[in-house]
Amino acid sequence: MTAFTRRDLLSAAAGAAAATSLPFNQPARAAAPPAGKQTAGWYRYKIGSIEVTVATDGVNRFKMAEDHVTNIKKDVVNAALAEVFMEKDMMTTPYNPIAINTGSKLAIIDTGTGESNYKKSNGTAGQFVTNLAAAGIDRNAVDVAIISHYHGDHMNGVLMDDNSLTYPNAEIAVPAKEHQFWMDDGEMSRAPKGRMEGNFKNVRRVFTPEVLKRVKTYEWGKELIPGVTAQGTPGHTPGHSSFVIASGSDSVYVQSDVTHVPFLFVRHPDWHAFYDQDGAMAEATRRKVYDMLVADRxxxxxxxxxxxxxxxxxxxxxxxxxxxxMWNPNI
Incomplete structure (x- = not known):
């Protein structure tokens, strides 16, 4: 077996660079211009007879706050980021809503950050509608927009940038307990300044009279459309909901925000993200759900x-x- 040293690799690189400087008899050709953008972000798979389309809403990348994990010191969090080859002090958060086609119903679960954020972020986030269209899904054809909880990255996409309805023909299904909490004026008046106060204000902004006309609340344990059942997973918010999609002998657990980014909060379920309204309850929910996922495979x-x-x-x-x-080229 041949052993390569760092000197060998550097010598090979230098030789390759020198070779590119040698003259050739063939005429020079113009370099192909770089594309400068990604392809559309969507992926499709089946759960029994149900077709699921994951249409990314993009990502958010930001400087990590000292209390991003409220019960763990930042240097420990940075060490965990280093283990997965990610930059210290920075957080990258993907957003991945889904569309579900049962054959009789076309639904989405969560709406992403919305068209306004697409413009604000220069297309880095707010991509959901664009990627749905690229996947051949017309937003006007959506029958039900299912919301898991009332954080902006899951519900702001209910509205377009001009505040018109993103899904004009859809019922908007929301968790009863979640809706009750965030629409309660008393709870809003008691909200602490900062993130909670901002969340309340955003909920009232999104739930315009036109949106409220289409709202229908759901209870945990109930089937929302054929094959999709709501699950109570509180802690992240009071009415935070997840979903089981089942068809035939196949099923998938749509966990919403039971964990935030997995490279931190799946691997460290005892860590409390500052997004979690009740950290202890969120941890208990997380362990219960993940023990079930492991046991049931x-x-x-x-x-x-x-x-x-x-x-x-x-x-x-x-x-x-x-x-x-594993990525599957077939559906």
Whole structure:
């Protein structure tokens, strides 16, 4: 077996660079211009007879706050980022809503950050509608827009940039407990300044009279459309909901924000993200759900998992580990 040293590799690189400077008899050709953009971000798979389309809403990349994980010091979080080859002090958050075609109903679960954010972020986020269209899904054909909880990255896409309805022909299905909490004027008046106060204001902004005309609340344990059942997973918010999509002998758990990014919060389920309204309850929910996923060997669709955000999970140390499902060129 040949052993290569760093000197060997550097010498080879220098030789390759020198070779490119040698004259050739053939005429020079203009270099192809760089594309400068990604292709449309969507991926499709089947759960029994149900077709699921993951259409990414893009990502958000930002400087990580000292309290991003409220019960763990930032240097420990940075060490965890280094383990997965990510930059210290920076957080990259993917957004991955899905569309579900049962044959009789076309639904989406969560709406992404919205067209306004597409413009604000120069196309880095707010891509959901654009990617749905690229996948051949007309937003006007959506029958039901299912909302998991009332954080902006899951519900702001209910509205277009001009405040018109993104899904004008859709019923908007929302968790009863979530809707009750965020639409309660008393709860709003008691909200602490900062993030919670801002969330309340954003909920009232999104739920315009036109939106409210289309709102229908759902209860946990109920089937929302054929094959899609709501699950109570509180802690992240009071009415935070997840979903089981099942058809025949196949099923997938749509976890919404049971965990945030998996490389931190799947691997460290005891870490409390500052997004979690009740950290202790969110942790208890997280462990209950992930123990079930491991025991049942059920795939999980994670909103904040890297695209296309479908994975298996296994026990790992005191937590869990996500294993991305192999890309399938067939549906």
């Amino acid at each position: 059920m795939r999980v669709q994670g909103f904040h998992y890297p695209f296309p955000s479908l994975a298996h999970v296994e026990k790992h140390g005191s937590g869990y580990r996500e294993i991305p499902v």
